[in-house]
Amino acid sequence: MFEDFLSPISSEFQVPYRYTVQFTKGIFHLTNPSLRNFLISEQKEGAIKKALVVLDEGLTLHYPNLMTEIKTYFQGFDSVVQLTGNIMVIPGGEECKNNPILWESLVEAVDTYGIDRHSYIVAIGGGAILDLVGYVAAVSHRGIRLIRIPTTVLSQNDSGVGVKNSINHQGKKNFLGTFAPPVAVFNDLQFLESLDDRDWRSGMAEAIKVSLIKDKDFFHWIESNGYFLQSRNLEKMSYLIHRCAELHIDHIANGDPFEFGSSRPLDFGHWAAHKLEYLTKFSLRHGEAVAIGMALDTVYSYQKDFLPKEDKDRILSLLKKLGFVIYHPELSANAKENLYLGLQEFREHLGGRLTITLLAGIGEPREIHEIDLKILAQSVDFLETYV
Amino acid sequence: MFEDFLSPISSEFQVPYRYTVQFTKGIFHLTNPSLRNFLISEQKEGAIKKALVVLDEGLTLHYPNLMTEIKTYFQGFDSVVQLTGNIMVIPGGEECKNNPILWESLVEAVDTYGIDRHSYIVAIGGGAILDLVGYVAAVSHRGIRLIRIPTTVLSQNDSGVGVKNSINHQGKKNFLGTFAPPVAVFNDLQFLESLDDRDWRSGMAEAIKVSLIKDKDFFHWIESNGYFLQSRNLEKMSYLIHRCAELHIDHIANGDPFEFGSSRPLDFGHWAAHKLEYLTKFSLRHGEAVAIGMALDTVYSYQKDFLPKEDKDRILSLLKKLGFVIYHPELSANAKENLYLGLQEFREHLGGRLTITLLAGIGEPREIHEIDLKILAQSVDFLETYV
Ligand SMILES: NC(=O)c1ccc[n+]([C@@H]2O[C@H](COP(=O)([O-])OP(=O)(O)OC[C@H]3O[C@@H](n4cnc5c(N)ncnc54)[C@H](O)[C@@H]3O)[C@@H](O)[C@H]2O)c1
Ligand SMILES: NC(=O)c1ccc[n+]([C@@H]2O[C@H](COP(=O)([O-])OP(=O)(O)OC[C@H]3O[C@@H](n4cnc5c(N)ncnc54)[C@H](O)[C@@H]3O)[C@@H](O)[C@H]2O)c1
Ligand SMILES: [Zn+2]
Ligand SMILES: [Zn+2]
Numbered sequence: 001m002f003e004d005f006l007s008p009i010s011s012e013f014q015v016p017y018r019y020t021v022q023f024t025k026g027i028f029h030l031t032n033p034s035l036r037n038f039l040i041s042e043q044k045e046g047a048i049k050k051a052l053v054v055l056d057e058g059l060t061l062h063y064p065n066l067m068t069e070i071k072t073y074f075q076g077f078d079s080v081v082q083l084t085g086n087i088m089v090i091p092g093g094e095e096c097k098n099n100p101i102l103w104e105s106l107v108e109a110v111d112t113y114g115i116d117r118h119s120y121i122v123a124i125g126g127g128a129i130l131d132l133v134g135y136v137a138a139v140s141h142r143g144i145r146l147i148r149i150p151t152t153v154l155s156q157n158d159s160g161v162g163v164k165n166s167i168n169h170q171g172k173k174n175f176l177g178t179f180a181p182p183v184a185v186f187n188d189l190q191f192l193e194s195l196d197d198r199d200w201r202s203g204m205a206e207a208i209k210v211s212l213i214k215d216k217d218f219f220h221w222i223e224s225n226g227y228f229l230q231s232r233n234l235e236k237m238s239y240l241i242h243r244c245a246e247l248h249i250d251h252i253a254n255g256d257p258f259e260f261g262s263s264r265p266l267d268f269g270h271w272a273a274h275k276l277e278y279l280t281k282f283s284l285r286h287g288e289a290v291a292i293g294m295a296l297d298t299v300y301s302y303q304k305d306f307l308p309k310e311d312k313d314r315i316l317s318l319l320k321k322l323g324f325v326i327y328h329p330e331l332s333a334n335a336k337e338n339l340y341l342g343l344q345e346f347r348e349h350l351g352g353r354l355t356i357t358l359l360a361g362i363g364e365p366r367e368i369h370e371i372d373l374k375i376l377a378q379s380v381d382f383l384e385t386y387v
Numbered sequence: 388m389f390e391d392f393l394s395p396i397s398s399e400f401q402v403p404y405r406y407t408v409q410f411t412k413g414i415f416h417l418t419n420p421s422l423r424n425f426l427i428s429e430q431k432e433g434a435i436k437k438a439l440v441v442l443d444e445g446l447t448l449h450y451p452n453l454m455t456e457i458k459t460y461f462q463g464f465d466s467v468v469q470l471t472g473n474i475m476v477i478p479g480g481e482e483c484k485n486n487p488i489l490w491e492s493l494v495e496a497v498d499t500y501g502i503d504r505h506s507y508i509v510a511i512g513g514g515a516i517l518d519l520v521g522y523v524a525a526v527s528h529r530g531i532r533l534i535r536i537p538t539t540v541l542s543q544n545d546s547g548v549g550v551k552n553s554i555n556h557q558g559k560k561n562f563l564g565t566f567a568p569p570v571a572v573f574n575d576l577q578f579l580e581s582l583d584d585r586d587w588r589s590g591m592a593e594a595i596k597v598s599l600i601k602d603k604d605f606f607h608w609i610e611s612n613g614y615f616l617q618s619r620n621l622e623k624m625s626y627l628i629h630r631c632a633e634l635h636i637d638h639i640a641n642g643d644p645f646e647f648g649s650s651r652p653l654d655f656g657h658w659a660a661h662k663l664e665y666l667t668k669f670s671l672r673h674g675e676a677v678a679i680g681m682a683l684d685t686v687y688s689y690q691k692d693f694l695p696k697e698d699k700d701r702i703l704s705l706l707k708k709l710g711f712v713i714y715h716p717e718l719s720a721n722a723k724e725n726l727y728l729g730l731q732e733f734r735e736h737l738g739g740r741l742t743i744t745l746l747a748g749i750g751e752p753r754e755i756h757e758i759d760l761k762i763l764a765q766s767v768d769f770l771e772t773y774v
């Protein structure tokens with residue numbers, strides 16, 4: 001047969017990515033060089049680049065001058081990068097990921113303003129806005145350069161420094177999305193001052209998580225600084241964010257950045273968290289749900305004899321010390337069915353075999369592939385009565 | 388300031404990709420091992436994988452038994468991979484990329500059938516179906532494993548062996564899409580027999596293109612085999628496809644796979660082609676439009692004194708020999724405005740500076756950053772009267 005002569009053709013290559021997370025305060029003050037220097041460093045002969053700025057509405061309420069500041073800031077180097085049309089203000093929070101109209105209007109703006117692949121989309125806000133805008137940037141023209149300016153604890157230490165984006169689709173959390181690294185991230189710590197207490201606290205859940213699976217010393221640091229953290233000390237919080245972001249980025253860069261495999265240690269506590277977010281119709285913040293999910297998997301790890309009692313107690317008491325609630329009635333209502341479905345959905349989203357990260361100690365993750373639903377229900381009971 | 392202690396965090400990594408393009412005939416014959424072997428080679432302990440098959444309706448018309456064959460074929464190893472629900476049959480051709488309902492229904496199927504990231508979506512059909520299904524696979528759960536079985540000349544030698552997908556959005560060609568390599572490609576040459584003459588011919592435009600910018604010898608081969616190629620000799624066509632695919636893959640793997648830069652030599656002839664496809668409301672096939680676009684850029688290269696007259700004549704006469712029409716009235720109607728807009732749109736899609744590939748000889752590309760619209764209009768006139 002002649003096709004025998006048509007040998008298989010192999011395609012093999014690596015795609016390189018590189019970006020930096022910078023820490024600053026007052027990023028749009030005229031004297032702040034961070035963003036300007038980055039944009040100037042990227043300048044190429046030929047065309048002036050455009051920037052479409054998308055802003056979390058939650059910020060405009062606390063910083064009424066922010067839009068003017070941003071415009072003035074960009075005017076300072078408009079021979080390099082020009083703001084397009086109006087700054088787009090989008091309601092923040094999970095709702096923006098549920099609303100296909102917002103997605104559509106952003107894609108529309110990319111078209112209307114002629115944002116090309118070498119222009120920028122600058123997303124400023126919480127993790128939800130960053131996820132939505134990141135997804136728009138990733139699929140428009142097959143990828144526009146994305147700059148993230150995260151403004152919550154969670155987005156500065158976790159979601160905003162990583163490589164994922166997503167929106168919800170037909171009631172399924174993060175059903176649509178891509179892996180698409182940003183070109184730069186700027187963590188402006190000043191924005192954290194206006195967070196309400198829930199959002200201030202919620203983001204710390206990811207720091208506890210990453211300490212539990214990667215860095216015992218960091219866990220100790222959080223324990224020792226619990227008082228300052230829960231009483232809104234910005235300096236301590238800045239350190240927490242920096243270390244958490246560092247561990248997170250390290251994990252991405254030295255692991256499996258686009259998650260081709262099915263192991264996901266960074267998702268400790270997340271399978272139950274995702275389910276709880278839905279069951280509570282997102283009345284729980286992501287971090288609040290993660291705190292409960294970690295508490296559950298901590299107790300389960302203990303009840304399966306993986307984790308010493310002392311470690312379990314330290315984890316639960318740190319969560320409580322920081323102000324987290326570690327139980328939710330939705331865990332018990334139809335517990336068996338809901339938790340079973342939660343595991344199912346988690347497996348489906350990751351694909352392949354069920355892989356859940358538990359703990360063998362603080363800083364010692366342990367992967368398992370089966371969950372004993374009976375013991376899990378006992379763990380729920382344990383949390384319900386834990387004080 | 389305390390944030391001085393918070394040093395920037397750099398994230399730097401490479402994402403590896405690998406896939407093979409295999410050539411075969413009768414891929415769903417029970418005795419054909421290609422696809423089965425691939426799927427078995429990927430088997431992992433734990434779960435049976437699922438496969439959602441999406442089929443180009445154009446094929447079912449010519450191969451009424453195809454759906455049954457596919458089902459029977461998969462039954463042979465259903466302890467490894469299981470077909471989900473029904474095979475989805477989708478109308479082929481550009482219209483499927485214009486229709487958001489089809490996109491939606493495919494995403495729906497991923498959800499309904501519980502296709503996870505380690506399951507497969509198998510897309511069988513022309514370049515349009517592959518682009519649509521590839522986009523669905525890329526964004527569902529942030530990326531499901533995609534197997535492509537291209538069934539047209541164009542998709543076997545170009546679109547189906549590369550790393551891009553897309554759909555059209557609000558009248559803009561390929562406005563939404565991603566870079567997302569498949570996990571495997573199977574070129575089944577037997578499918579080519581049912582192509583109508585236009586689709587048989589049209590795909591050869593990409594082979595001429597790649598020969599013009601990369602491989603003089605291949606151009607000679609096409610010239611010498613012009614008679615066989617236009618009289619539908621499958622053996623010659625198979626060679627043409629193989630060599631074209633090889634050059635294409637080589638370009639991707641050794642260049643800039645996800646097109647972060649703004650040079651795109653593989654887009655020779657394409658800026659005018661994209662505009663023409665729209666102006667003619669897709670009554671032109673992609674390859675037919677590319678043939679006209681190449682003719683235009685060939686003549687322009689000649690009129691700018693980059694390209695010797697002899698080369699220009701050989702190129703135009705090869706195109707004609709293979710049956711391509713190298714002029715379209717839409718080139719002249721509002722020529723100046725439309726061509727100007729076409730260049731604009733091309734620049735916008737790629738981003739950055741305008742970069743157009745012209746020819747300095749056969750196999751010798753030359754990049755330019757400006758087009759002289761007056762000379763371009765003369766090139767159009769030249770083509771109009773060329774016989
Ligand atoms: N992409 C990822 O890798 C990843 C990882 C984890 C979580 N996430 C996603 O992140 C989202 C949660 O993000 P979040 O916790 O940042 O909350 P959020 O984005 O939902 O924001 C919470 C509220 O805070 C407001 N806000 C934002 N910044 C503010 C500020 N500086 N001051 C006052 N108010 C402010 C917002 O308007 C919103 O009302 C979820 O959708 C989750 O799925 C994504
Ligand atoms: N992703 C990329 O890198 C890339 C590159 C080039 C082109 N493209 C896209 O590819 C598309 C064009 O693809 P195409 O030229 O393969 O045409 P097509 O997919 O539009 O198919 C043309 C027609 O042929 C039918 N058909 C398919 N296989 C057949 C067969 N074996 N026998 C009989 N009929 C068959 C289809 O049903 C359709 O009606 C365009 O949308 C173009 O933008 C993509
Ligand atoms: Zn999280
Ligand atoms: Zn093409």
